[in-house]
Each structure stands twice: as structure tokens, then as C-alpha cells.
Amino acid sequence: MVARALSTSGSSGTPRVCPSRPAGQGDAGRPRLAWSNGSVTEQQATRAGVGLRSERGPVLLAVMLSTGLVAIDSTILATAVPALVADLGGFSQFPWLFSAYLLAQAVTTPIFGKLADVLGRRTVMLVGIGSFVLGSVLCGLAWSMPALIAFRAVQGIGAGAVQPMGMTIIGDIYTVAERARVQGYVASVWAASSVVGPTLGGIFVDFLDWRWVFFVNIPLGGLAAWVLVRRFTERTRPTSHRIDWPGAALLTVAASLLILGLLSGGVEWAWTSPTSLLVLGAGTVAALAFVLVERRAAEPVLPGWVFGRRVLNGAHLSSLAVGALLIGLTSYIPVYAQGVLGTSALVAGFALAAMTLGWPLAAANAGRLYLRLGFRDTGLIGAVLALAGTASMLPLGLHSSVWHVAAGCFGVGVGLGLIAAPTLIAAQSTVGWEERGVVTGAVMFARSMGSALGLAVFGAVVNARVGTQLGGHGGGEAALPAELLSPAVHDVLVVSTGVAVLLLAAVLVVPRRVRTAEDAST
Known part of the structure; x- marks a missing residue:
């Protein structure tokens, strides 16, 4: 399963995702993967195999399904924009459907990355899937363009956890050599989504309703979460952590203001306007404050x-x-x-x-x-x-x-x-x-x-x-x-x-x- 790469030194109380032998049998008599502190030999990793039918296959499948949420969403929405604008109005605001998502994803990605090292991968991944599915439901029920933009931000928060956690889990359970093969499975999700996303979007808009470009995420996210819960268990030893909440807050504010200023400059307002200078200036000050806080934090973001x-x-x-x-x-x-x-x-x-x-x-x-x-x-x-x-x-x-x-x-x-x-x-x-x-x-x-x-x-x-x-x-x-x-x-x-x-x-x-x-x- 995971070779010696996962047995490097660190805090003894820090949970590390390393495979143990199967902890028990599932409902259908199949082994359920258990991941705990410790390590296994590279020979055991090789015997475990890499494909979807291997012992680690269900976890890889869960990662692929979770990645599919983000991948399909990146291609399916564009085909529905004319229909949803015709329904909700707000043509001048529709670019923020993408900007709000990008902004929320960007500012939460490093925070979720740190939380995964503290709380474990599965917890953060499930939070991300839950947020993405919740955002999808709300987007499908949106009654106006501003509401839809706000709910897209909820989706973006979920994507900020799902995308990095998928790659982190793969890094945990596969050796560097094995990842050369596993990368093909993950890449196939993006390749398929580049075709499936626009096709599904066109079908939903032409034969159902634009809202289904969001509702389609519900079964996909539910299946990903179900597989993850049933087949991926992290065993962590109790330990105390000091989560750097001030640093997380400052990073969120700094990144939000800087990205907002970059996205809106020259579009919503002139680069030299007081609004632009205020937003970018405040973002810079928050970024400097973040650096100072991180230097003193026990466990910086x-x-x-x-x-x-x-x-x-x-x-x-x-x-x-x-x-x-x-x-x-x-x-x-x-x-x-x-x-x-x-x-x-x-x-x-x-x-x-x-x-x-x-x-x-x-x-x-x-x-x-x-x-x-x-x-x-x-x-x-x-x-x-x-x-x-x-x-x-x-x-x-x-x-x-x-x-x-x-x-x-x-x-x-x-x-x-x-x-x-x-x-x-x-x-x-x-x-x-x-x-x-x-x-x-x-x-x-x-x-x-x-x-x-x-x-x-x-x-x-x-x-x-x-x-x-x-x-x-x-x-x-x-x-x-x-x-x-x-x-x-x-x-x-x-x-x-x-x-x-x-x-x-x-x-x-x-x-x-x-x-x-x-x-x-x-």
C-alpha cells in the first residue's frame, strides 16, 4: 500500500495516513481499508496493486468521483449561461458566477490543506463534498442572479477542499512510482469531463431545465461520500493542536481583497480609482499582517x-x-x-x-x-x-x-x-x-x-x-x-x-x- 515515504519523522501525535492490514470485513465480506499511524514495506505496496479492483481501488474511486464534481462543474455551466440569464436576468452580473467560485476556492484551498494535516484527510474531504453538494442544491433553487452568485461561492468553498484533498490522499496511499500509473486514472476524469460536461449541459438545457446542471452533482457527491465513509478510515492518535484561526482569517481577508481587486480592476472600476486603491491597499495590509502573525503562530496555516x-x-x-x-x-x-x-x-x-x-x-x-x-x-x-x-x-x-x-x-x-x-x-x-x-x-x-x-x-x-x-x-x-x-x-x-x-x-x-x-x- 504506502511505502516508506509515509514513515518519515514528525510529531508523534500527528495522524499519518498509512495503511494497516484490513481491519475487518465489510457487509458483503469485502475488506474495509483502514489507515493508521505506522508504515508498511514497499513489497506490500506492490502486492496491493494500483487499479480500481485493487485493495486501494475504492479509495481511488472515491477520489475520482470527488474530482468529477469539480471537473464536470468547470465545463457544464458555460452551456447553461444563456438559459439561466434568460430566466433570472442579470446579464451584466453573470461573469461573477465564475469569479465568485474562483475567489471562494482560492482563499479556502490553503486553509483546508492545513486542516487536513491536523484533522485528517477524510474529514476535510467530506466537509468539501458536503459544501459542494449544498451549494449545488442552493444554486438549483436560486431565485435571482445575486442569489445564484452567492451560492456559487458555497460551491467554491467545497471545491477548495475537494480538489487538493484528492491529490493529497493519492500522495498518501501511493508511492511516487505508483502515482505515475494512478495519475492516468485521475487525468481520465478531466478528459471525460471535457466531453461529458458540455454534452450534459446541452441536454439539460434543451430537454429539462438549466437547474439540472447543478442538481446533477447531488447523486455524484452522495456516491463519493458514501464510498469514502465505507472504505476509507483514518486512525489517529489523540493529540492537541492549536489551529491558527487568526492566520486563517487574515489569509482569507487578504486573498479575498487582492483577488477581488485583480478581478474587478479595469472592469468594475478603473485601476486608479479610489475603490481599486482601497481594495488592493487593504489586501496588501492584510497580507503583511498575515506574514507577521504566521511568524509567531505555533502551527501556521x-x-x-x-x-x-x-x-x-x-x-x-x-x-x-x-x-x-x-x-x-x-x-x-x-x-x-x-x-x-x-x-x-x-x-x-x-x-x-x-x-x-x-x-x-x-x-x-x-x-x-x-x-x-x-x-x-x-x-x-x-x-x-x-x-x-x-x-x-x-x-x-x-x-x-x-x-x-x-x-x-x-x-x-x-x-x-x-x-x-x-x-x-x-x-x-x-x-x-x-x-x-x-x-x-x-x-x-x-x-x-x-x-x-x-x-x-x-x-x-x-x-x-x-x-x-x-x-x-x-x-x-x-x-x-x-x-x-x-x-x-x-x-x-x-x-x-x-x-x-x-x-x-x-x-x-x-x-x-x-x-x-x-x-x-x-
């Missing part, structure tokens, strides 16, 4: 060592750049395809789907590469492919082919898939159970911050080009003729190529030789 190790910094910087590059292309490629090339929304979605499909396909095979080449060299291959993909789209113009767009997006997706998983696994592999949650949360928090920063930068680039061409009067992308929109998207692609160069530099921060916790225990 984000301890200083998370930013003091080269491999972790490489993972953080890579994740930051991945988030920025991803949000830039997903935001403006559909705009280019429809507004410049004149394609339908379906065809524009197809061009973007090439990236969302390339990512999991590459991630599923990234394990074979990092076992042979190492984490950094695998990431470098991905960074080169991502750079080639963005650079290949620089010649796009008024008369380009949508196949050209799709090919470039696919290259970027493959590149990002070879970066995201290996750098995260590299970071996880250097720590033991008692630190893996906070490390995973920090890496995913960096990606969320990258997305928020990317939205701000790309939005400013587009607005600057549009303002220049319209004589400083501004305008929305939807109202621009193709001759004006094309140069604006070209600027986005230029900046995206620059971000890809920075991504390449970020991957180089990761050391060529990563000393894992498994190595340290041998």
Missing part, C-alpha cells in the same frame, strides 16, 4: 518553510504561470474564434476543448516520463511544448483556420499536462504525511492566484488596445468588429507567449535531483 525550499518554490512558480496561461487562453480563444473567425459557439468550444483534452492525455502519461527522466526534465519538455503552442498561434489573423487554433491549443494543453502533475508530485514527495496537505494546498493556491493575476493582466492588455483603437472611449469585446478585435487577441497571445517563457524559467527552479521522503527513509 502557511509555514515559512513552504517558501524556503527550492523544489517547493519551483512548484509554486510553475503553478502560478500555469494558472495565468490557462485563464488567458480559455478567456480569449473563444472570443477570437467567434468574433474574428465568425465560428459558432460550438466550433469555438471545440477549438478550446483541444487544450482541455490535451492536458489530461499528457498528464496520464507524464508518470512514465518523470520515472525515466525526472520531474524537472519532464516539466521542461512540457514548458517547451507550451511555448511552442502559444508561439504557433502568434500568426493568427482575420483569415486563419480554426484548425490552426485547435492545434495550438492542443500543444499548450499537452505542455501544461506535463508540468502540472510532475511539479505537484515532486513537491508532495519531499514531505511526509504531516506536511503534505499544506504543501498541496499551497501549490494549488498559487495556481488560483495565477488565474486571478492573469485575468487582470490580459484584461488590461485588451482594454489598452481597444481604448487606443477607439480613441480612448473603450468598448466591450462583443461590440468590436473583427478588424479591431483581432489585434487585441494578438496582444493576448504575445503576452501568453511571454508567460510561457516565464513558465520555462519557473520549471528550471526545480532541482534536477529531487530527494524524496522515500529516499530519506531508506
